[in-house]
Amino acid sequence: MKKFPRFESMIAACRWGTREMGKHGLRGWSLEFVTLPKFTEGRCKLRLQTIQVEVAELECRMSKVKGIIRHEIAHAKNADQHRHGTIRDHGIEWAMTAIRVGCKVPRASESHHGILRQANEMLASKQRRTSE
Numbered sequence: 001m002k003k004f005p006r007f008e009s010m011i012a013a014c015r016w017g018t019r020e021m022g023k024h025g026l027r028g029w030s031l032e033f034v035t036l037p038k039f040t041e042g043r044c045k046l047r048l049q050t051i052q053v054e055v056a057e058l059e060c061r062m063s064k065v066k067g068i069i070r071h072e073i074a075h076a077k078n079a080d081q082h083r084h085g086t087i088r089d090h091g092i093e094w095a096m097t098a099i100r101v102g103c104k105v106p107r108a109s110e111s112h113h114g115i116l117r118q119a120n121e122m123l124a125s126k127q128r129r130t131s132e
């Protein structure tokens, strides 16, 4: 049987997540810890203004849970309002938002999420240009 995650870590994650969502302009949004389909760590429910996180993730480090929440915040902030508010995939626009909301840029050895590295480089070169 799956062990139920520690109650305290859920409280801590809720507090942190709610504050983080507010910080990025997602007021009135909720954070839920639920059972999601296999290999799904988090989900952004635009219409319900809810970010869902797989409850089993609470067994992991808090930094991982925070990463999932930030990933979903980026989806929420990056919704395509012209297409009835649909969630965009992990394209460059999502990645730029993800970095702005504090998603970690993976190391070069991690092939996964290369789009985040690309966005990070684009933002860095933009900064260089404005500071010259």
Ligand SMILES: [Zn+2]
Residues within 6 Å of the ligand: 071, 075, 090
């Ligand atoms: Zn995603």
